[in-house]
Amino acid sequence: MRLPSRLIATLAVLPALASCSSEGDSRPPLTKEALAAIAQEPGAPIRQLAREVDDLFSKEDLGETRALVVMHGGTIAAERYAPGYGPDTRFVSWSMAKTVTAVLIGMLIADGRLRLDETPPVPRWQRPGDPRGEITLRQLLQMRSGLRHSEAIDPPYESGEVRMLFLDGRDDMAEFAESQPLEAEPGSKFEYSSNTTVILADIAARVLTRSRDPDVRRRAVSDYLHNRLFRPLGMNSMVPEFDRAGTLIGGSLIHGTARDWARFGDFLRNKGSYKGTQLVPRRWIEFMVTPSPRRGNYGAQTWLNRDPPADDDPLFATRGPRSLFAMIGHMGQYVLVAPDRKLVVARLGHSDETERPPMAQELADIVALYPGR
Structure with missing residues (x-):
């Protein structure tokens, strides 16, 4: 049978059209570097995953991605680094450290050294008549202590965390943070605060040692x-930093490789279990990812991909999944954990305020490649 010439011409271009639609008309071909970053069995379509990973490193207006590790089912599915960085590079946590501090507190509660709904051992709050004596450990963990604070404001030198980290509070950060007066009734108001996490780190030191010697506190x-x-x-690879008073700078300064940050995310995905050993109770991780009574997209020192207030979503709640939670640090440090997809995505780099939202959407594109249960 002889086919019409118009049909023959149409059939001839179909392979090219299919190729264009699969890669996108304006996108360059995938490089060997992009494909080499993907494991043989990554749990998602290899070329699509390679494209999404490549976008994070090559697209403009996303900032600088320096490291990316994708773990699926506990094994590395994709791993890539920018020039000058590699598997042995330690990356600063910034506020991802808060989630580590929350696990530290959970271990101490499991040890019987702290109680979640009691006033923590902060001596200045325990003086007769001090209203801060009503603050509970739970409220500190959920960022609703009521203590006066302002995070990331202009001018920066008036911001509470900048003063604590770099100015008048830098030598004894806990003393600075714990001396702030109340600006709201404890428990009534959400206020994201790096200073609050330093208070939690000081509490940990106080229950691990009675000594006020900085070296002893640091070592404990x-x-x-x-x-x-x-x-x-x-x-x-993990290296925690301490201030001059020996207090862990638990809200912002822990260093580790991209693989280790991803490994910590996978530990959280498994609800505190690693190779059959329960390092922190499952119910503690469940508490960490339960919404705070005063903030739908925040748990206990951990961000949640759900119910954000208007114009304040550091993740991608409209795209789901709702079970996803994250460690998020200054300038675009992310460890995403999607338990229903057995997925962890660790992105480390440098993105400014305008670059972070589109960069987070690129991370959402990676998550979307993995089907949920």
Whole structure:
């Protein structure tokens, strides 16, 4: 049978049209580097995953992605680094450290050294008549202590966390944070606060040692973290920072490789379990990812992909999944955990305020490649 010439011409261009639609008309071909970043069985379509990973490193207006590790089912599905960075590079956590501090507190509660709904051991709050004595550990973890604070405001030198980290509070950060008066009734108001997490780190030091010697405090917290958390997880790169008073800078300064940050995310995905050992109770991780009574997209030192207030969503709640939660740090440090997809995505780099929202959408594109249960 002889086909009409018009039909023959149409059939001839179909393979080219299919190729264009699969890669996008304006996109360059995938490079060898992009494809080499993907494991043989990544749990998602290889070329699509390679494209999404490549976009994070090559698209304009997203900032600078320096490292990306995707883990699926506990194994690395994709891994890529920008020039000058690699598997041995330690990356600063910024506020991702808050989630580590929350796990530290959970371990101490499991040890019977702290109680969630009691006033924590902060001596200045326990003086007779001090209204801060009503603040509970739960309220500190959920960022609703009521303490006066302003985070990331202009001018920066008036911001509470900048003053604590770099100006008049830098030598004894906990003293600075704990001396702030109340601006709201404890429990009544959400106020994101790096200073609050330093208070939690000070509380940890106080229950691990009675000494006020900075070296003793530093050693007590560092040993506890390494012996009870980092070493059992194989997170051997982790380096926590301390201030001059020996307090862990638990809201912002812990360093580790991209693989170790992803490994910590996978530990959270498994609800505190690693290779059959429960390092922190499952119910504690469940508490960390339960919405605060005063903020739908925040749990206990952990961000949630749900119910954000207007114009304040650091994730992608409209795209789901609702079960996804995250560690998020200044300038675009992200560890995303999607339990229903057995997925962890660790992105480390440098993105400014305008670059972070589109960059987060690129991360959402990676998550979307993995089907949920």
